[in-house]
Amino acid sequence: MKGSLKGLTRRRILVGGGVALAGVYARMLPAFAPAFAYDTPILTRTIPSTGEQVPAVGMGSWITFNVGANETLRAARAEVLRAFFEAGGALVDSSPMYGSSEEVIGWCLEHLGHPPRLFSATKVWTLTQFMGRRQMTASEEQWRSGGLDLIQIHNLVDWEAHLETLREWKGEGRIRYLGATTSHGRRHSEMIEVMRGNDLDTVQFTYNILDREAESRLLPLAADRGMAVIVNRPFRRGKLFEHVAGHPLPEWAYEIDCANWAQFFLKFILSHPTVTCAIPATSKVAHMRENMGAAYGRMPDRDLRARMVNCVEGL
Amino acid sequence: MLPYTRDVYFALFETYNAAIWPAQIAAIALAVLAVLLVLRTRPYGGRVAAAVIAAAWGWTGIAFHWLTFSTVNYLAPAFAVLFVVAALLFAWTGMIRGKLDLRFERSVRGWSGLGLVAAGLFGYVLFGWLAGSEWPQMAFFGVAPGPTVVFTLGILALAHPRVPWHLAVIPLVWALTGALIGWTLDILQDVVLLGGGVVLFVLALARRRN
Secondary structure (H helix, E strand, O other): OOOOOOOOOHHHHHHHHOHHHHHHHHHHOOOOOOOOOOOOOOOEEEOOOOOOEEEOEOEOOOOOOOOOOOHHHHHHHHHHHHHHHHOOOOEEEOOHHHOOHHHHHHHHHHHOOOOOOOEEEEEEOOOOHHHHHHHHHHHHHHHOOOOOOEEEEHHHOOHHHHHHHHHHHHHHOOOOEEEEEOOOOOOHHHHHHHHHHOOOOEEEEEOOOOOOHHHOOHHHHHHHHOOEEEEEOOOOOOHHHHHOOOOOOOHHHHHHOOOOHHHHHHHHHHOOOOOOEEOOOOOOHHHHHHHHHOOOOOOOOHHHHHHHHHHHHOO | OOOOOHHHHHHHHHHHHHHHOOHHHHHHHHHHHHHHHHHOOOOOHHHHHHHHHHHHHHHHHHHHHHOOHHHOOOOHHHHHHHHHHHHHHHHHHHHHOOOOOEOOOOOHHHHHHHHHHHHHHHHHHHHHHHOOOOHHHOOOOOOOHHHHHHHHHHHHHOEOOOOOHHHHHHHHHHHHHHHHHHHHHOOHHHHHHHHHHHHHHHHHHHHHHO
């Protein structure tokens, strides 16, 4: 298909609008240098309930891994996943809501010989405890990874019923962690109630440089309750790239080892002390390498974080 | 926001078209036969057209939405139900009760209806080809939603004395849904659906006022 109505993609924005950025980037790094070529070890964060360390940049799979049965597209996604693990990544997040994503991830993992570093995170997204059990069992099979590390209650759908099952499965050792998720700006009050009244290992919600509502209640509560925080929509579903299109990365961004806007956005998130892991999604190997680069090098301090916000809000 | 991309959508069509070949040809041949019967004002033309439409919606609901599209879209089972309901409505009203009286008149409405029928059968594929699609990625009447809906709207525009609204609701709803999906995925030929739906709507209203 070549016909196009809009055709505005992250790559086009970056290529078409980022001439100045490309120039600076070319001076800073040798040609074809991997975006994570730093001497520092990958940034990891602790899951408070166990003390386990996980790399701070994970991988989401909404849209990007929903490629159905097409083997060419599956093979391309396997390369994305390979780049993720090669760059030190571990946490892969999915959901039964994401179409064929779980099955495709399972196919890719098998294709890659089951990377041992995998931290598998999926969700339960259905009504009734019975259907939840069936769905989670299906997820176990689709991932082909011999068990799941984390299951989260997707958007708090029928959370009381599923929490009972997750507690039971965790007690049996069938999963290692349980959690709950919500997406941008929705059901925050209910999420707070669930967090206050239940022992969750992880919570997942939206947080990025322009959507910072989580700073006021969700992040402090997660810190207080000892819950790991997984951040979704770190790029505001790609809208952040449209927001900065045509604007070069500020010179001072190199002080925190940012080579591109993706790393700028991710380092803002990762520098919040309560955040455990951000899960950007991509279907491109080059973008995966850029994303993973955010888990290396220096991180912004409080002052620089404020400067980052002012910079992006001012564009 | 859709849970899949344009590339995935076309890859899905490639697999689906290969799996069901040559059902596409059979569906178009049956539809052409039904249209010829309607144009020659045969008394059973309406029943045959309704039967073809019912089969097309039933097939698309089950084989496309339920068995294929559901692998990438969690809403597809709901679409399947919608399509099967439409199939049952056409079967009951047009095929069993014989209440779909179709006549071609040399009027704006008649020519518009015939134009939509042609668009569903051939124009849709031609449009897709011009937009850069190759055959396995194309949507065909009787087995895929877009052309099936356009064809159905065209047939309904030929209904006499007026458009049976209970048959038109689901095609119109899908025309809008399909156009939105097409707009989101930059699929030009799917955006045409919206035009087809609007044409039928305007013509039907004009007929009622008369």
